Amino acid sequence: SAVISQKPSRDICQRGTSLTIQCQVDSQVTMMFWYRQQPGQSLTLIATANQGSEATYESGFVIDKFPISRPNLTFSTLTVSNMSPEDSSIYLCSVATALYEQYFGPGTRLTVT
Amino acid sequence: AQTVTQSQPEMSVQEAETVTLSCTYDTSESDYYLFWYKQPPSRQMILVIRQEAYKQQNATENRFSVNFQKAAKSFSLKISDSQLGDAAMYFCAYRSGSRLTFGEGTQLTVNP
Numbered sequence: 001s002a003v004i005s006q007k008p009s010r011d012i013c014q015r016g017t018s019l020t021i022q023c024q025v026d027s028q029v030t031m032m033f034w035y036r037q038q039p040g041q042s043l044t045l046i047a048t049a050n051q052g053s054e055a056t057y058e059s060g061f062v063i064d065k066f067p068i069s070r071p072n073l074t075f076s077t078l079t080v081s082n083m084s085p086e087d088s089s090i091y092l093c094s095v096a097t098a099l100y101e102q103y104f105g106p107g108t109r110l111t112v113t
Numbered sequence: 114a115q116t117v118t119q120s121q122p123e124m125s126v127q128e129a130e131t132v133t134l135s136c137t138y139d140t141s142e143s144d145y146y147l148f149w150y151k152q153p154p155s156r157q158m159i160l161v162i163r164q165e166a167y168k169q170q171n172a173t174e175n176r177f178s179v180n181f182q183k184a185a186k187s188f189s190l191k192i193s194d195s196q197l198g199d200a201a202m203y204f205c206a207y208r209s210g211s212r213l214t215f216g217e218g219t220q221l222t223v224n225p
Contacts, residue, residue: 001160031211033211033213037156041217042204042215042216042217042218043158043204043215044215045212045213045214048211090156092158094158094213096211100146100163100208101148101160101163102148102160102208102213103158103160104150104157104158106155106156106157107156107157107158109156
């Protein structure tokens with residue numbers, strides 16, 4: 001398994017500002033992912049964070065809105081840019097192990113006012 | 114595209130009894146993985162159990178077991194001897210390659 005931490009655990013932000021969420025893993029992993037969970041809904045994949053190259057975004061998500069960094073095999077950041085109330089969600093970092101199991105961080109609860 | 118369907122938005126069970134949560138999926142692939150995740154109010158996603166599609170034997174983890182019917186594309190979760198701590202949202206998930214697709218979830222209530 002993998003132990004994943006996220007910062008911040010929650011935040012309340014003003015419309016039009018940006019927030020950067022950090023994800024730290026206790027071991028080197030090849031694959032890291034960012035998910036969004038809107039209130040009362042399931043998880044939706046935003047992007048796969050690739051080490052040393054640009055992230056791979058899912059349909060409906062763009063780099064200008066959700067820029068991602070992956071400087072090494074244990075760390076990634078997701079920025080939510082130019083926020084609106086519709087961005088209020090839980091954002092979860094996830095990693096996949098060689099056993100094809102996927103583990104999740106504790107999530108960041110974002111509220112945009 | 115793969116889809117995962119959980120037809121039971123809510124389920125309830127008496128403590129110490131058994132409950133089964135349903136999940137179906139749609140895929141044209143032959144090599145994939147299926148998972149059940151639990152999300153308690155703390156919102157932490159916890160991996161409950163995993164099933165490889167190439168394995169005919171159903172996975173078991175303590176009180177949790179699955180009924181995997183590959184031809185029917187069905188993957189149900191059975192929780193035996195339910196405990197109060199089992200109360201949570203349960204998500205079925207399908208993985209092929211690197212992409213994990215989730216169902217809409219089933220909210221499980223455990224009654225004392």
